[in-house]
Amino acid sequence: MSAALIARNLTVSYRQRPAVHHVDAVFGSNEMWALCGPNGAGKSTLLKCVMGLLKASTGEVVWQGLSRRDIAYLPQQSDIDRSQPMSVYELAAMGLWYEIGFFGRVNRAQHARIQAALERVSMADLATRSIGQLSNGQFQRVLFARMLVQDAQFLLLDEPFNAVDARTTAALLDVIADYRRQRQCTVVAVLHDYEQVRGHFPQTLLIAREKIAAGATAEVLTPEHLHAANAAMRLHDSPEWCTA
Numbered sequence: 001m002s003a004a005l006i007a008r009n010l011t012v013s014y015r016q017r018p019a020v021h022h023v024d025a026v027f028g029s030n031e032m033w034a035l036c037g038p039n040g041a042g043k044s045t046l047l048k049c050v051m052g053l054l055k056a057s058t059g060e061v062v063w064q065g066l067s068r069r070d071i072a073y074l075p076q077q078s079d080i081d082r083s084q085p086m087s088v089y090e091l092a093a094m095g096l097w098y099e100i101g102f103f104g105r106v107n108r109a110q111h112a113r114i115q116a117a118l119e120r121v122s123m124a125d126l127a128t129r130s131i132g133q134l135s136n137g138q139f140q141r142v143l144f145a146r147m148l149v150q151d152a153q154f155l156l157l158d159e160p161f162n163a164v165d166a167r168t169t170a171a172l173l174d175v176i177a178d179y180r181r182q183r184q185c186t187v188v189a190v191l192h193d194y195e196q197v198r199g200h201f202p203q204t205l206l207i208a209r210e211k212i213a214a215g216a217t218a219e220v221l222t223p224e225h226l227h228a229a230n231a232a233m234r235l236h237d238s239p240e241w242c243t244a
Contacts, residue, residue, distance in 0.1 A: 002029045003066050003153055005188070008058035012042070012049050018219055019045045021210045024057070027154070032180065033188045034201035038233045039048070041208045043190045044158050050188075051156055069098035072152035074143055076159050082132050085142065087126040088142050092118055095149025117145040120175060137168035144175055155179075157189040161196070173200055194221055208232035 005027040012020040018043040027033055035043045048054045050061050050071045063071070072095075085111075092114050093106060100106065106114070109110075118124040122139035131139060140160070147155060155176070161169040176187055191197050197204060197217060203221040206212040208229040213220045 002064075003064070003070070003186075004028045004062075004064040005071075005154060006064055007059065008062065010046070010049060010174060011058040012045050012054055013057040018057070018208070018209060020049065023207060023211045024201050025050075025125075025205055025211070025214060027186055027188050029186060030180075030184045031186045031203055032066050032201050033186075034197040034204045035188060035190045035195065035207070036192070036197060036204055036221070037207040037212070037229055041214070041229070041233060043207060046157050046207065047156055047188065047190055053086050064155065069150070070153045071152045072147045072155050072172065074147055074155070074157040074160055075140060077163060079158075080143075082139065084131075085100075086131050087127065087178075088118065088123055088129050088131060091131050092123075092127075092145040092149055095146040095151075098150070113149050113151075114145075117148040118142075120148060120178075122171070123143045127190040132188070137164040140168065140172065144172055148175070148179060151183070152183060152185065153183070155188070156158075156184045157187065159190050159192070161191070161193070169196075193238065197221065 007023055007025040010020060011018050011025045023046060035047060037043050045054060049056055052061070074090065096106065096115070098109055099110070110160070115124060118127055123141050123145060124136065126138065131142065134142065160172065179185060180187065191200050191201070198221060201217055203215065205214045205219040206220050206225055206229055210232060212229045212232065213225045
């Protein structure tokens, strides 16, 4: 049985109004998916529900052949409190949580993993710096290092290139590509830049609260499907739309 994250008839509601409505999706082993759609389409909500951070109103999420430590989740920067007193090294070391817990000590091999991850994202020289002193781009690099340290099979990324410059985005795309070659992992990323998706993500799930299309990116990001997604959002924003 190959590992997979599976959403079956998934609905997630806020105040009895669906943000994600009866969505089916399968993210299999060694795949690279972009999760796309208009603003307010439910992309981040779907990712959080697949991750187990939000409860489904209907349907289910199946972690086939996976445990929690096999899945690394990169939240949006706005979801993280950067005022806590923590160094770059300490944040990256949090990728070891499922191995050592809150109070375990980092051994020599684990320390080498942390150092290697920080070097891979060009942050090793700032290992002792407080995370509150970092730019958005530097902070995102450290979050990627934490994800690399976890050594997960599935990476779930919520707008990983938001609020960072083009140079940092290109560097982090290279980090993902290198990790995938080494680990044969699956990546699922919420993204807004369709040209970026076309250039780097072979598969796309397009949603507008409901699923519009899924499969090869060239066949999903068509004018027809994008028009359908925008039309669906207009419908969903109307008072007459389903509230079940």
